[in-house]
Amino acid sequence: MRWTTGQIAVAALLAAFLLLFLVVPVGQVILVAFSDGAGGVTLVHFQDFFRTSLFRESFYNSFYVAGMSVLFASALALPLAYFTVRFHFRGAILIQTLGVIPLIMPPFVGAVAMQLLFGRNGSLNLLLDQYFGFTIPIMQGLNGVIFVETIHYFPFILLNLSAALANIDRAMEEAAQNMGASGWQLFRRIVFPLALPGYVAGAALVFIKVFDDLGTPLVLNVTNMLAPQAYLRITSIGLTDPIGYVISVIMVAFSLAALWASALALKGKEYATVQRGGGGLAKRRLKPWEQAAAMALIILILIVVLSPHIGVFLLSIGTIWSFSVLPDAYTLKHYIAVFEESTGFIGNTLLYAGLAAAIDVVIGTAIAYLILRTRLVGRQTLDYVATAALAIPGVVLGIGYLRTFYGVELPNGQPLATFWVILVIAYAIRRLPYALRSCVAALHQVHIAMEEAAENLGAGKATTVRRIVVPLMAGGMLAGFVTSFVTAAVELSATLLLVAKNADAPIAYGIYVYMQTAAGRGPGAALGVIAVVLVGAGTYLSHRLIERERYQSSLEANR
């Protein structure tokens, strides 16, 4: 009675899927990086890599950009999180809502607009030059990448840190105050250490995201970083060039290391500190002048944070925008152009992201059930493997798929690697970790007695899952679906490698291609705005669903 044949069959299917579309392709990449071409193992490709100054520089640059982005994102997120959780004032809700907005636009979309706003001849520098006679090189080279990535990914730290701060029982703080700690001491010795898990989780995520990002450097014309180098080697020299694989292995290794370091930093630190009747740091009211100062600071930050969106929007409705503070005139023709030429992109995106998200939810629910409700041997491995996808950059997965599936031909002679379904699977694998966590959290909320009651009344395992477990998990599953959907909808790195023809391409690819030419920027931005609206609506929906779920479970907890 430890497991049923049905459970074993499901586990086997899941294992086969993960093996075929995650383990084997990534394994192929690693294999090629270490292969001497004659069946032996060699480090010569790695030596080549480190002997070439361009690659050494790329390696250093990727690190530098990821590290600096984490630093600046922390500097941005830390005060915002602390002030909003800690104090009662009007801006708090504004930050918590507007602060997540950068997440709903992939950084490469905003990158062009950022150049127009903050570049050498961008709005800001034109104004500065005109009135003060100097300019700031915010967008030059690596600075630009760091700036764009920071603005886009700091919400990961903000969200995680705010949640962690909100989870600190005020009694913890009061106990420290009671012992005589206050102000900076209180923050440094009690509040921050308790919130550390949230911060570390967010910071690790930012590091990985920036390290993996391909679109932003490409759009900003920065190629001396790892992801662009991998992409360029594979697309210009070909699938046989080992350097692309070496770079892939290095990227995977450092992403894994970042995940591992964050797990290590949190190991053995159980910081769930909300006790009965507790909840959240004590909130203090701000004096009017403090309130004004805080608001001013927040507005400044929000203007910077929202500038990519403003820029993209202006770009999408501007006629010509070059060497001027604002566009010369305004028009809707870019939108018309997009709807005339490129509705295929939108349709493809809806199809691909929808399918990928559906796959994620089904797999996520199945794995969650196996982990939490069975004692099947190897169930943890499924979890680990699925979660490890987090550490596989899109470029690497793309290269792996090309390598593994290029030789496989469909009945019509097309290589499997460029079949659109492979793109869907790549999205599904890339987003699986998020959907999985969402499903696991949802199943955690379902008290096991709910299922035992059904079994007690005569329902078998399958019926119980169908009639009790899935309906009760529905909110969390839907939230997982939306999360997968919105992030898959703007995925670029794997897309760039796996799209073979325009007819199969999704929005992200379309935006990227448009943005390559000056004339295409308008339509590209219009497509970007459409993507943002799409993703924004999805994010809002998932937020509402999660809130409703939380509200309902709090109702149940209160009975």
Added chain:
Amino acid sequence: MSATAPLSVQGVGVTIENISVAFGETRVLENVSLTVNPGEFFAFLGPSGCGKSTLLRLIAGFGEAQNGRVLIGDTEISQLPPWKRNVGMVFQSYALWPHLTIWDNVAFGLEQRRVPREELARRVEAALDLVGLKAYAKRRPAQLSGGQQQRVALARTLVIEPQVLLLDEPLSNLDAKLRVQMRHEIVELQRQLGVTAIYVTHDQEEANAIADRMAILHDRVIQQIGVPMTMYDNPANAFVAQFLGIANVLEGELLAREQLFRTRLGVDLALPKNLAFNNRGRRVMFRPQAIALTGASGSAPVSGAQFQGRVRDAEFLGNIMRYRIAVGDQLLLADVPHRRGESYFPANTAVDLAIEPEQLVLLPD
């Protein structure tokens, strides 16, 4: 609640034979055996972590026993999955499904049994009527109070006409007043239907009040099985004595021939006439209300009293005054019923204590 039983339940016995359960290295139950008679209201009583819930869940088919078997009537059910057992269980958290209406919650078990539509409707209605919630059928669990949810959980279990009704601390989520009311309702329902019921609780008052018989579990084994009052008066060991109420325990030695117990303080206590001296007890037990307390008159105890003591403190509990009395190096508890206007012995008062032989229980070593 209606007068006649609309659901037909056959009370059958439950037999548990040599059940042992371990979770990894932790042994939870060891060679537990007991028999529950048909139609009986039986309780598993014990402190938290004693394995009483584990044992109950085992009857329902949740969890695994390392060895032993469970029989319902004469049929062994140890190998059956939970959904084929036909034992109804009421969960501590009620486990009402929040996404289904009250009606759908109650109908679930009948749907699983493919009961024809008309009969299903009749039985669901009867079950809801039985617990007085017919008017609430269209609501959802979250819209009901704790007591109402408890009734729904009962109706949902009873509607399948289970052979045995299992209740896992069903009242622990209710407030004190409702708890007493619900336990009356549960007993009434059980008597009305004649269903065999097994009730798990850590509250000895609850078990005493409702159970025909009960088993006290502690340290992985059954400490004693019996009728509540018999066990209170004749606990099998010190644990049972102390778990079922307050026990004053005196150490000393048994003088079997003289039918005396000589306490460590040197006082000889007469033992009940009909006591069997097969075990050599070194401890004697009596309840706080067995002590007769009088104000001390002089250097020797008043006639009939055995001990002289001094009141350490007095706790007023409403219906009784509870004294802690220092006797030699020991503290004894004495309960004296309180009646309006009566005075009491303040701290430091010297008192004499008398205990009748019939109130003494010799505890085995």
